[in-house]
Amino acid sequence: MNARQRDRMGHLQVEELDALAIAGDPELPAPRSAHAAECERCRREVDEIRALHGLLVALSPLQPLVGFSDRVMQSVRLPLPWRLRVLEAVRRHQLAAAGALAGSVAAIGAGLAWITRYPELTPVTIAAFLVERSTALLWSGVMEVGRLVYGAGILDAAQGIAGQLTPLTAFVAVATVLVVGLAALRIMLSLMNVAPASRRVDAA
Amino acid sequence: MTYRERSDQELVRLCLRNDERAARELVERFERPVFSLVYRMVRDRELAEDLTQEVFIRTFNNLRRYDRSYKFSSWLFKIAYNLTVDHLRKKQVKTISMHGAPDAVTSERQEATSLTLESGEESPDAVVEARELAGHLEDAIAKLRPEYRTAILLRHVEGRPYEDISDIMGVPLGTVKTYIFRARRELRDLLEEVREEDDEP
Numbered sequence: 001m002n003a004r005q006r007d008r009m010g011h012l013q014v015e016e017l018d019a020l021a022i023a024g025d026p027e028l029p030a031p032r033s034a035h036a037a038e039c040e041r042c043r044r045e046v047d048e049i050r051a052l053h054g055l056l057v058a059l060s061p062l063q064p065l066v067g068f069s070d071r072v073m074q075s076v077r078l079p080l081p082w083r084l085r086v087l088e089a090v091r092r093h094q095l096a097a098a099g100a101l102a103g104s105v106a107a108i109g110a111g112l113a114w115i116t117r118y119p120e121l122t123p124v125t126i127a128a129f130l131v132e133r134s135t136a137l138l139w140s141g142v143m144e145v146g147r148l149v150y151g152a153g154i155l156d157a158a159q160g161i162a163g164q165l166t167p168l169t170a171f172v173a174v175a176t177v178l179v180v181g182l183a184a185l186r187i188m189l190s191l192m193n194v195a196p197a198s199r200r201v202d203a204a
Numbered sequence: 205m206t207y208r209e210r211s212d213q214e215l216v217r218l219c220l221r222n223d224e225r226a227a228r229e230l231v232e233r234f235e236r237p238v239f240s241l242v243y244r245m246v247r248d249r250e251l252a253e254d255l256t257q258e259v260f261i262r263t264f265n266n267l268r269r270y271d272r273s274y275k276f277s278s279w280l281f282k283i284a285y286n287l288t289v290d291h292l293r294k295k296q297v298k299t300i301s302m303h304g305a306p307d308a309v310t311s312e313r314q315e316a317t318s319l320t321l322e323s324g325e326e327s328p329d330a331v332v333e334a335r336e337l338a339g340h341l342e343d344a345i346a347k348l349r350p351e352y353r354t355a356i357l358l359r360h361v362e363g364r365p366y367e368d369i370s371d372i373m374g375v376p377l378g379t380v381k382t383y384i385f386r387a388r389r390e391l392r393d394l395l396e397e398v399r400e401e402d403d404e405p
Contacts, residue, residue: 012278014284014384015366015381018359048392049388056341056357056360057360059338061240062236062239062240068235071255072260073228076265077264077265078224078263078264079220079222091218100261192376
C-alpha cells in the first residue's frame with residue numbers, strides 16, 4: 001500500500017487510537033489495522049496516548065478521610081416504601097389521621113345503615129343504578145357541549161373557514177396546531193417533572 | 205449473598221426499600237472514585253469531601269427518579285459532575301496547585317487542604333521522581349478547562365467508555381471526543397513545558 005492510498009483511507013479516529021493505545025488488543029477492521037501498522041503519524045499518536053494513559057492510571061487513588069461513609073449515612077434519608085410513608089404521615093399528623101379515620105368509618109357505617117333499610121337494594125341493583133346515572137350524566141354533558149357549539153355559531157364559522165381553505169393553508173394550520181400542541185405538552189411534562197432520569201438530576 | 209457481592213442495581217432496589225446497609229455499601233463502593241473526580245476538579249480536600257457528601261445525599265434523595273435502564277455509576281458521576289461544575293461556575297474557581305486550596309494562605313491551611321500522593325515505588329529517588337511527575341501531571345490537569353478535565357479523568361482514570369462520558373456530561377458523543385482530543389493535546393504541551401523548564405540549567 002502506498003502513501004497516497006493510506007491518506008485516502010484517512011488516519012485513525014479518536015476511538016480507534018484509544019482502542020489501540022488503551023485496550024492493547026483492538027478488534028479493528030483489517031484495513032484499519034494495516035493503516036495503523038504502516039502510518040507513522042498514527043503510530044506516534046498511539047504511543048503518545050499510551051504514555052499519557054500510563055501516567056494517568058498511575059495517579060494515586062484519592063480517598064476521603066476515615067469515617068466519611070458514617071458522616072454520609074448520618075445525613076442521608078433513604079426513600080421509604082409507600083406503606084411506611086403512610087405510617088410516617090399518620091405518626092406525624094395523628095389528630096388529622098384519627099379524624100379522617102373516624103369520618104371514613106362514620107360515612108361507611110351510614111351508607112351501610114341506609115342500604116339495610118331497603119332490602120330490595122342488592123349489589124346488582126346498586127351497580128345498575130350507578131351505570132344508568134353515569135350514562136345519563138355523560139349524555140347530558142355531550143348534549144350541553146353540542147348546544148354551546150351550535151349556540152355560539154362555531155359550526156357556521158367553521159363552515160365559512162373551510163370554504164376558504166386551500167390545501168396549503170390547511171397544511172399550515174394543521175402544522176401550527178401540532179407544533180403549538182407539542183410545545184404545550186412538553187412544557188406541561190417538564191412542569192410535572194416527568195423528564196427522563198438520564199437528564200440533569202442535580203436540582204434536588 | 206452478602207451486600208458486597210450484590211450488583212449496583214440490586215443495592216439500589218434494596219435502598220428503595222429503606223435498607224441502610226445497602227446504602228452504606230453503595231457509599232463505600234463509590235466514595236473513592238467520586239471523591240477522586242471531585243477533588244481533582246476543585247483541588248481542596250475539605251471542599252471535595254463536602255461536595256462528595258452532597259453528591260451522595262442528592263443521589264439518595266432522588267433515588268426514586270433513577271431510571272434503572274441507566275448505569276447507576278454513570279448517574280452518580282453525572283450528579284457529581286453537575287454539582288462540581290455548578291460550584292466552580294458560582295465560585296469561578298481557577299484551581300491550580302496540588303499543594304493546597306487556591307485560597308489557602310497560611311501553612312496550616314495549605315496542609316489541611318493538600319493531599320499527599322502515595323507511590324508504589326520502592327527506592328527513595330524513584331519515590332521522589334514519581335511524586336514530582338505526579339505533581340506536575342496533577343497541576344497540568346488542574347489547568348485544563350473543567351469539561352476537558354472531567355472527560356480526560358473519566359476516560360483514563362476511571363476507564364469509562366465514550367458513551368458513558370457522553371451520558372455523564374450530557375453532551376453529544378462527538379463533543380466528548382473533541383474534549384478528550386484537546387485535553388490530551390493540552391496535557392502533552394503542559395508536560396512538555398515542565399520538562400523544558402526542568403532541563404534548563
